[in-house]
Amino acid sequence: MIKKRIKYGCGCAVLMVLVIGSLHIIKSKIEIKSVIDQTESASLNPVVYQTVVCLDAGHGGDDVGAEYNGRYEKDDDLTITLAVKKELESLGVEVILTRSQDISMDNAPRAEYANLYDAAVLVSIHRNYYEGYEAVNGIEAWINSQFLQEDELLAAAILEVIEEAVPKSTIRGVKGGTMDGEGNYTINRVAQMPSCILELGFISSDYDNTLLDTYFSDYAAAIAQGIYTYIQTFCT
């Protein structure tokens, strides 16, 4: 499916969408809300005239993601995401989360949630895994295979700040499509705004795990700063 963009940059086209498709939106909202963390969504207000960043903590609930020596990816994903949210909020950015607790969610509703709230960007936070090769390490970002400039700039901005903040990190770069070379990851396929999946190091690498634990706040601040730089440059 071709990735469609409702808008380029971050201008607000949502008012028109709300008027024309109000019934559809209300229906979608109800459907999506049923799978969104209630605690989080209950306090959300779609402030459509401001820049909203949607963060997605990968996996959750029964889906633990990758696992290495008792360490679950879903936990790392959530902890990092919550820390990035805090950093972005300290910069004055409104943040919405697809999940703020350990709950199961499909991937499509995560991106649909970002679409519904007209988020300026969607960043999904994960950790990588390479079975049997602990030496494989580093941080990479996946974008839609169309390599739209906005997606690439968003992902590159995040990686650039991480590289500066934690120089010991291996930066593996921005990649398009999927690991197996077919199609796109659901998040990047469904999102109607610039999006990327950030793989914050390999959970199968002791080196990356030690870096993450040691420089946790630096990583969180760097991801937030990368997103902030992007929206400051392209969304204001």
Ligand SMILES: [Zn+2]
């Ligand atoms: Zn993952």
